[in-house]
Amino acid sequence: MSTFASSDLDDLLERTRSFVRDVVLPIEDAAEGDVEAAGGDRLRVELQQEARARGLLSPHGPEDLGGLGLGMVDRVPVFEAAGWSLFGPMALNIAAPDEGNMHLLDRAATGAQREEFLRPLVGGQVRSAFAMTEPAPGAGSDPSALRTEARRVPGGWRISGRKIFITGADGAGFFIVMARTSGQPGDSSGATMFLTPADVDGIRIVRHVRTLDRSMLGGHCEVVLDDVFVPDDGVLGEVDQGFANAQVRLGPARMTHVMRWLGAALRGHDVALRYVTERQAFGGPLAESGLVHQLVADNEIDIAATRALLLDACRELDSGGRASASTSIAKTFGAEAIGRIVDRSVQMCGGLGVSEDLPLSRLSREVRPFRIYDGASEVHRWSIARRALRKVERG
Incomplete structure (x- = not known):
C-alpha cells in the first residue's frame, strides 16, 4: 500500500x-x-x-x-x-499488459526473476506480454479450456501451443506464458505460468490481429510456441498453480484498466461540455437545451458511479482481499459506463463528434473493446450472478 x-x-x-x-x-x-x-x-x-x-x-x-x-x-x-x-x-x-505484469511479478517472482524480468520492466528498458488466450476451442473467457502444453524434460520444460490476441507481443522483451502441465482441457486446475525471453528459439509471431483500437503498442498478436525450452527457474509461482496466480494479476489489472479508460472518458466529456457551452443554435448556446442537460447529467452520474465502484474494489484490494466480486462489478459497470459517456459526448457534438476535428471519434473507437478485454461483460455477469446464487444456496 x-x-x-x-x-x-x-x-x-x-x-x-x-x-x-x-x-x-x-x-x-x-x-x-x-x-x-x-x-x-x-x-x-x-x-x-x-x-x-x-x-x-x-x-x-x-x-x-x-x-x-x-x-x-x-x-x-x-x-x-x-x-x-x-x-x-x-x-x-x-x-497494459506491462502494468499488470509488474503487479504479478512483484507478488509471485523469485529474487532472481525480479532482477532479470521485473527490474528492467519497471525501469522501462523492456516491454512484456502475457500469453494466455488461445484460438477456439482454447482458453479465452473460459481459462480452463487451456490447450497449450508444457512437458517436463531434463532441466526444464518444453512448451508447444498457439496464442491469440496477445497484447504487446511484437517487440516484447519477455513473455509470461500460461501452459497446461497436468490434466485436460476443461479442468479447473493444472496450469502453470512460465517466464521466457522473447528471443528464444520456438517463439514466432504469426500476425497482428487488426482490431478497432490503435493505441496499444505492440498490437494484439497471434503467437506460435513451437517446442520452446524454459528452464526450471523459469517457472513463475508453483507448478500447477497458474490459474490461482492469474487471479493475483486479473483483479488489479481490471481496475487499472477502468482507471485509464475513465480518464479517456473524462476527456471526452470535457470536450463535449466546452462544445455545448460555445455552440450557438436555436437562439442560444446548446448548453441551455434541456435535452443537452440530460446527456450532461447522465455523464456526470456514470462518472461518479464508476469512480465509486472503482474505489470500493481498490480499497478491498489494498486491504489484502481477493475482491473477486467487487472487481467484476466495477469492471462490468465501468466498461459500459465509459462507453456511454463517450457516446453521449459524441452525440452532443453532432457532426464534429464523428469527425477527426475532435478526439471523440477515436476515443469511441478505443473504449469500445474494453467491454470485451479482460473478460467480456457477459462473462462477468455470469460470475456475479453465480456468486449471489451460491450465497443463497449455502444459507
Whole structure:
C-alpha cells in the first residue's frame, strides 16, 4: 500500500496532468491516436525518458526497483490523469499488459526473476506480454479450456501451443506464458505460468490481429510456441498453480484498466461540455437545451458511479482481499459506463463528434473493446450472478 502523504499525492497528480496535457497529448493529436504512426517503440522510449526525468515513471512499481509504490486507491487519480491521453499510460509505463505484469511479478517472482524480468520492466528498458488466450476451442473467457502444453524434460520444460490476441507481443522483451502441465482441457486446475525471453528459439509471431483500437503498442498478436525450452527457474509461482496466480494479476489489472479508460472518458466529456457551452443554435448556446442537460447529467452520474465502484474494489484490494466480486462489478459497470459517456459526448457534438476535428471519434473507437478485454461483460455477469446464487444456496 502507498505511503504517500496527501500533499505528495496531490503534487504527483498535478505533475502528471501537466506532463500528459503539455507533452503527450499533442503527440497523440498529431497522430490521431495511432501509436505506430506516432513512432511506436521509439516514441515510448522518448516519452518514458521524459517521465523518468520528471519523477513520474512507473508510479505503481515497487519502490525497491525504482517505482513509486502507489497502492490501488492512490493509483486512481494518477491513472485517470494519465488516461486523459491515449498515449499517457504508455508514457508513464502504466499501460497494459506491462502494468499488470509488474503487479504479478512483484507478488509471485523469485529474487532472481525480479532482477532479470521485473527490474528492467519497471525501469522501462523492456516491454512484456502475457500469453494466455488461445484460438477456439482454447482458453479465452473460459481459462480452463487451456490447450497449450508444457512437458517436463531434463532441466526444464518444453512448451508447444498457439496464442491469440496477445497484447504487446511484437517487440516484447519477455513473455509470461500460461501452459497446461497436468490434466485436460476443461479442468479447473493444472496450469502453470512460465517466464521466457522473447528471443528464444520456438517463439514466432504469426500476425497482428487488426482490431478497432490503435493505441496499444505492440498490437494484439497471434503467437506460435513451437517446442520452446524454459528452464526450471523459469517457472513463475508453483507448478500447477497458474490459474490461482492469474487471479493475483486479473483483479488489479481490471481496475487499472477502468482507471485509464475513465480518464479517456473524462476527456471526452470535457470536450463535449466546452462544445455545448460555445455552440450557438436555436437562439442560444446548446448548453441551455434541456435535452443537452440530460446527456450532461447522465455523464456526470456514470462518472461518479464508476469512480465509486472503482474505489470500493481498490480499497478491498489494498486491504489484502481477493475482491473477486467487487472487481467484476466495477469492471462490468465501468466498461459500459465509459462507453456511454463517450457516446453521449459524441452525440452532443453532432457532426464534429464523428469527425477527426475532435478526439471523440477515436476515443469511441478505443473504449469500445474494453467491454470485451479482460473478460467480456457477459462473462462477468455470469460470475456475479453465480456468486449471489451460491450465497443463497449455502444459507
